[in-house]
Structure formats: C-alpha cells, structure tokens
Amino acid sequence: MRPSERLSRIPPYLFAELERKIAAKKAEGVDVISLGIGDPDRPTPALIVEAMQEAVTEAETHTYPSNRGRHDFRSALSDFYERRFDVQIDPETEVIPAIGAKEAIFNLNLAFLNPGDAALASDPGYPVYTAGPLLAGADAVVMPLLAELGFTPDLDAISAADRARAKLMYINYPNNPTGAVVPDGFFERVIEFAAANDILVVHDNAYSETTYDGYRAPSFLATPGAKEVGIEVFSLSKGYNMTGWRCAAVLGNAEAVETFWRLKTNIDSGLFEAVQLAGVAALSPDCDAEVASMNELYRIRRDLVCAALSEIGIEVRPPHGTIYVWAPIPAGFQSSAAYCEHVLDQAAVVISPGSAYGPSGEGWFRISLTTPDHRLREAVKRLAAL
Numbered sequence: 001m002r003p004s005e006r007l008s009r010i011p012p013y014l015f016a017e018l019e020r021k022i023a024a025k026k027a028e029g030v031d032v033i034s035l036g037i038g039d040p041d042r043p044t045p046a047l048i049v050e051a052m053q054e055a056v057t058e059a060e061t062h063t064y065p066s067n068r069g070r071h072d073f074r075s076a077l078s079d080f081y082e083r084r085f086d087v088q089i090d091p092e093t094e095v096i097p098a099i100g101a102k103e104a105i106f107n108l109n110l111a112f113l114n115p116g117d118a119a120l121a122s123d124p125g126y127p128v129y130t131a132g133p134l135l136a137g138a139d140a141v142v143m144p145l146l147a148e149l150g151f152t153p154d155l156d157a158i159s160a161a162d163r164a165r166a167k168l169m170y171i172n173y174p175n176n177p178t179g180a181v182v183p184d185g186f187f188e189r190v191i192e193f194a195a196a197n198d199i200l201v202v203h204d205n206a207y208s209e210t211t212y213d214g215y216r217a218p219s220f221l222a223t224p225g226a227k228e229v230g231i232e233v234f235s236l237s238k239g240y241n242m243t244g245w246r247c248a249a250v251l252g253n254a255e256a257v258e259t260f261w262r263l264k265t266n267i268d269s270g271l272f273e274a275v276q277l278a279g280v281a282a283l284s285p286d287c288d289a290e291v292a293s294m295n296e297l298y299r300i301r302r303d304l305v306c307a308a309l310s311e312i313g314i315e316v317r318p319p320h321g322t323i324y325v326w327a328p329i330p331a332g333f334q335s336s337a338a339y340c341e342h343v344l345d346q347a348a349v350v351i352s353p354g355s356a357y358g359p360s361g362e363g364w365f366r367i368s369l370t371t372p373d374h375r376l377r378e379a380v381k382r383l384a385a386l
C-alpha cells in the first residue's frame with residue numbers, strides 16, 4: 001500500500017507520545033483526568049434536540065439535501081447575523097451550510113489554492129489551517145501570533161514573496177488556542193492588507209457565542225469592507241454543544257460563497273435537512289438563555305483554573321472568550337511537551353502542549369474548560385499541589 005505524497009506532507013501527530021503515556025497510565029489503573037479536548041461536556045439544549053426529533057419524523061428530510069441548503073436554514077442564519085452581529089446576509093447568495101467548520105476550512109483550500117500558492121495561517125492555530133493547504137498540494141505560511149500584539153500576527157512582517165503567493169488567510173477570534181479576543185483595529189488592518197494583496201480572508205468564527213465578563217464577540221463581517229475581501233465560517237459546534245451534529249455555514253463574499261458551493265457539489269451531498277432544522281431552532285432567540293447559562297458555567301470553571309494556576313506560580317489573564325485557558329509553561333522545563341508529560345506523570349492530568357498548535361505555541365500549554373465540574377475541581381486540586 002502506498003499512501004499519497006500529499007498525506008506524507010502532514011507533520012507527525014504531536015499528541016502521539018502523550019496519548020501513548022495516557023493509555024499506559026490508564027492501563028495501570030491510574031485515574032487520569034483529561035483537560036485536553038475542547039468538546040462541550042453538557043448535552044445539546046433540549047429545544048434543539050426536540051426540533052431534531054420532530055424533523056426526523058418528516059419524510060421530506062430523509063432525501064438528499066440540496067447543497068445550497070434549506071431556505072429556512074439560510075434565512076435563520078441571515079436573521080441571526082442581523083440580530084446578533086448587525087450584519088446583513090443575503091440568504092440567496094451569501095450563505096451556504098457546511099458539514100462543520102473543519103470541513104468548510106479544508107474544502108476552501110481545494111477551492112482556492114493551486115500548487116505553488118499559499119495560505120497564511122495563524123500560528124498557533126487550529127491544525128486544519130496548515131494541514132488543509134498541504135493536502136490541497138499548496139503551502140501554508142505561518143503567521144506567528146504575538147502575545148505583545150494581543151495574539152495577532154504582525155502583518156508588516158509578512159514578506160513580499162509570501163504576500164505574492166498567498167491566496168487565503170486564516171484568522172480566528174475568539175481564538176483557539178490562546179483565548180484572545182480581537183483587539184480594536186485588527187480586522188480593519190486585515191481588510192486593508194487583504195485588499196492590497198488580493199487575498200481572501202477566512203475568519204473562523206467558531207467561538208463568538210462563548211464569551212465572558214459582558215464581552216460580545218463581533219463578526220469579522222461587521223467591519224466595513226470585510227465582505228469585499230472575506231468570508232466567515234460560523235459553527236454551531238461549541239456555542240450550542242453540537243460538536244457531533246456537524247452544523248456550520250460559510251457566509252460573506254458572494255463570489256467566494258459560490259466558489260465554495262461549486263466545489264462542494266463535487267464532494268458531498270449536503271447537510272442532513274433534520275440537522276438544518278435543528279440549526280434553525282438553535283439560532284432562534286429562544287436559545288439565548290441556554291447559551292448564557294453555558295457561558296456562566298464556563299466562567300466559573302475558568303476562574304477556578306486561573307486561581308489554581310496562580311497557586312503554582314503561573315499567572316494568566318483570564319480569557320474573555322473560548323473554552324480554553326492558555327498559559328506559559330513554568331521555568332525549568334525545556335518544552336511544552338516536557339511540561340505536559342510532567343503534569344501527566346505527577347498529577348495524572350492531561351493538558352495540551354502549545355506546540356501541538358504550531359511552532360509559536362512552544363513554551364505554552366492549553367487547558368480546556370469542558371470537563372464536568374467535579375472532575376475539573378479534582379484536576380485543579382492536583383495541579384495546585386504540584
């Protein structure tokens with residue numbers, strides 16, 4: 001068997017050694033607590049589940065869906081964008097459902113990149129920003145997110161050669177893994193940069209609904225000029241506890257949305273219509289209280305984790321968004337991986353090495369807030385005793 005060359009371009013899986021150790025510990029009977037994965041532990045809100053239950057009983061949802069999506073789902077996305085972000089989306093031309101943000105981001109590479117082209121990718125970042133361009137036969141050029149710039153890239157530092165071959169740029173706020181929210185003026189600078197260099201901006205909006213302390217995350221599309229140069233990938237996974245449902249959308253620039261649709265018609269057969277109807281329920285104002293109560297749960301967990309880190313001498317600024325706490329590894333450890341192995345060995349707690357999210361994640365680690373309260377409290381006690 002000979003896997004493709006494109007698959008061999010993907011770097012080795014950085015969690016492999018950590019996963020081996022976790023499995024060995026569990027086999028020894030050790031009670032390992034994982035704070036690694038960002039997958040909401042609470043169930044999908046009942047009103048969404050009920051909408052799904054009703055929808056699956058309708059035979060009209062059982063056939064191949066249209067790849068353009070149901071009109072009522074596209075309208076619900078458009079209404080939500082208006083209500084939530086003050087952004088106007090034409091439901092006929094400016095939105096297409098996707099089978100998750102991950103699928104959309106991967107397919108955008110196939111839709112826009114040729115061999116020799118590049119995508120500019122936030123580093124650290126969600127791994128598909130770099131794997132996607134490689135699998136499409138193109139290149140990924142990482143843009144280090146600088147703590148001193150509020151975890152945004154220095155756009156001026158992107159070389160002329162990279163500007164010339166870049167056709168896509170991946171950004172994401174609220175940001176995984178750093179928890180950063182977008183600093184004032186950053187989206188404006190991105191739009192100017194993209195217009196000057198003919199680059200399509202892809203804003204990954206996976207966490208806009210998960211925020212704290214009164215902060216409301218904006219849509220990239222709310223910035224003047226954004227629709228001329230960009231699109232946004234909106235996902236229902238995290239904000240609505242729907243990771244398993246695969247429900248997302250690509251919105252914004254009509255030409256880019258149409259190009260994405262053209263590619264999709266050759267690859268998949270659309271989003272299950274019952275899931276689209278569940279999405280309509282999720283995006284209605286009736287679900288706002290559910291989202292708010294999830295955020296309060298995460299806020300309490302965030303404060304618990306930040307306090308525990310402080311007790312062991314690691315000071316972090318509590319994030320205003322996402323389900324992650326991003327923190328520097330303590331002095332005395334050679335690498336993120338070495339520190340995460342130490343925490344696993346000494347506390348039987350799994351945390352994610354920052355280097356798993358790109359070279360600029362080295363020296364950091366990530367804690368996810370999606371572990372049930374009693375387990376998180378136990379993990380935090382163990383961390384504080386390190």
Ligand SMILES: Cc1ncc(COP(=O)(O)O)c(C=O)c1O
Nearest residue numbers: 100101102126176206235237248
């Ligand atoms: C930044 C970011 N984008 C996208 C995703 C995946 O979203 P979806 O479940 O819609 O594929 C994740 C999941 O962790 C993420 O962190």
